[in-house]
């Protein structure tokens with residue numbers, strides 16, 4: 001298994017953000033994580049990314065319990081997992097080429113990694129990776145000159161360049177226009193599929209989730225509301241999932257394909 005959560009809970013103070021979550025993601029499997037705001041999607045991704053340890057229960061990544069490993073072994077495990085964040089942590093003065101090169105920082109010794117970061121050897125490969133998210137022309141620009149959507153795509157390019165065995169993406173396209181959002185989700189899915197990597201992606205857009213993922217894991221109030229093949233996710237289930245969320249009802253009216261506009 002790429003990812004196993006067994007009755008995993010996450011608490012902060014008196015709040016239970018995740019409540020006994022159990023799920024597995026097989027090697028090469030792809031699943032979208034959906035649910036209303038505050039459902040626990042980011043919390044679950046942070047558990048899977050080892051940013052947080054479960055308060056109860058168990059998390060296993062690529063066959064290892066990250067919290068039983070020493071610091072060095074845990075770093076090595078993290079280097080096998082590519083993460084895409086909604087707001088990628090890009091230092092203001094860092095150039096895009098270096099931000100993408102940083103995706104492989106954990107894959108070599110410290111000195112080699114730093115040398116690579118200062119003077120990336122594979123600029124052509126990085127440029128090609130950026131081209132997959134339509135950003136090749138930004139190779140040498142500084143991160144603080146990028147728009148929010150461009151920053152997100154640099155974060156995606158970094159994960160693509162890292163080529164992790166498990167890819168975790170937390171709302172990776174929230175700042176993109178509909179065309180680029182669909183295109184970027186497609187690129188992440190196709191890349192993971194081509195490499196046999198596993199992919200777990202949280203998305204606010206139910207349309208994108210249904211259009212691109214064979215499996216939908218729905219969270220509500222820190223619990224799994226349903227975990228189903230996307231073909232079995234119907235309007236009634238979605239209405240119950242988003243009950244009380246006015247904006248979420250709208251997507252249910254139209255089939256996913258009609259909501260993926262061609263670029264103007």
Ligand SMILES: Nc1ncnc2c1ncn2[C@@H]1O[C@H](COP(=O)(O)OP(=O)(O)OP(=O)(O)O)[C@@H](O)[C@H]1O
Pocket residue numbers: 012013015017035036037038039040041042043044
């Ligand atoms: N450090 C924290 N301390 C206390 N509560 C927190 C903390 N982090 C998150 N929460 C709460 O936990 C709940 C789940 O948050 P989380 O960010 O995982 O939800 P989400 O499904 O990703 O939401 P969104 O779709 O709005 O990004 C929210 O109610 C949030 O306010």
